[in-house]
Amino acid sequence: MAKSTRPVTIERPSPADERPAWSRVGIVAAVGFVLGIAWPKLAGVKVGPNVPGDLKAQVEVTAPPTSAQAAPPAAAPAPTGAPTAEPAAAPSNKQTVAVGPGKISRCWDKKNKKVTDCGALQLDPVAVPKLQGLAECPSAVGLSGKLTLGLEIDFEKKEVHVVKNKKDKTTIPTSTVTGIVQCASRAFANLPLEDVPNKYRNYTVQYGLTFYPPGKAPEEAEAPAGEGEAAAGSTTSEAEANGTGVVSWDTALVRKDPKDGEVVARLVRGTKIKLVGRRNDWFKVETGGKTGWIYRGAIGL
Incomplete structure (x- = not known):
């Protein structure tokens, strides 16, 4: 019995079916371009030659100094025994x-009674x-001269x-x-x-001020101008303190x-010291022939 055969059919694609998918090609090309630009920066790789600015920087760093740029010769040492002059201020x-x-x-005092000995x-x-900040006062610009200012202090009113x-x-x-006042x-x-x-x-406290214009070296100011008036006390940067710690x-x-x-100085636990003054939270002490300031917490005060 003869076998039935199927007819062979051949399908021929049309020209439209053979065209590439340009949209996909565009996407692949864009992704490749971005990766090609971005990955060297992300990896810290420098592509291409140095720019002129970078070359110039390298030359300046690595080039040996010329004769004009050579370091100046060291100063000759001073003769032995020669006095060394201190630089002037x-x-x-x-x-x-x-x-x-x-x-x-x-x-x-609190009863408004005048006290003869005001102490320190x-x-x-x-x-x-x-008072030192008065150098920035507009009236003191270029000023040269002496002046005594008085401070009337009321501790109760804090004025x-x-x-x-x-x-x-x-x-x-x-x-x-x-203007200065x-x-x-x-x-x-x-x-x-x-x-x-x-x-x-x-x-009532008096301070003597000496004003120096720019270019003048300041010196220690003299005593207040009202010297004819007997002093009832003096100001200080520290209070008295007595005892040991x-x-x-x-x-x-x-x-x-x-x-x-x-x-x-550095003192270890248990060191005994003598108290001779105080400024807020700091005590002036004497120990081992040295004088200095120590924080009150270090001596349990």
């Missing part, structure tokens, strides 16, 4: 104010920086009034003095009197000045 290019020692002229008042740490010393024989013009009044308006230990209610920390630092001063 260069004059300041800013207006400066040197503040002399403070003098207490009068003080009164720990006023310098808060008052001297304010400070700045006045010119009536006995001051200054050569500074009156209008300039008035106004600047000082603004500076002392918020004086932290709570940081100043005081025994009496009211004090014992270091309670494993290691306590003794500094040349409170808080940020140079360390002059």
Whole structure:
């Protein structure tokens, strides 16, 4: 019996079916372009030669110095035994104010009774920086001369009034003095009197100021101008302290000045020290022939 055969059919694609899918080709090309640009930056790889700026930087770093750029020869050593001159202090290019020692002229107790001996008042740490700041007062620009300012302090009301010393024989013009007093009044308006230990209610304190114009080297200011008036006391940067203490920390630092001063000694636990002064939370002590400041917590105070 003969087998039935299927007719063979041949399908011929049309020209449209043989065209590539341009949309897919575009997507693949775009992805490849992005990866080709981005991956060197992500991997930290530098493609291509250095730009002229980079080459210039390398030349400047690696090139040996020329004869014109060679280091200057070292100075010849000083002869043995020759005295070494200390460099002179260069004059300041800013207006400066040197503040002399403070003098207490009068003080009164809480009953408004005048006291003969006012003792010492720990006023310098808060008052001297304010007085030195008068160098920036507009009336003090280019000023050269001496002036005495008085501070009338009321600790109960926490007020400070700045006045010119009536006995001051200054050569500074009156209008300039008035301007300086106004600047000082603004500076002392918020004086932290709570940081100043005081025994009496009211004090009148005088400070002698010396103004130096730019280019002049400041020197120590002289005593207040009203020298004919007997002093009832003086200002100081520290209060008196008496007694002894014992270091309670494993290691306590003794500094040349409170808080940020140079360390002059290190004391171990149990070291006995002598107390000779105090400034807020710091005690002035003597130990082993050295004098310095130690934080009160280090001696359990």
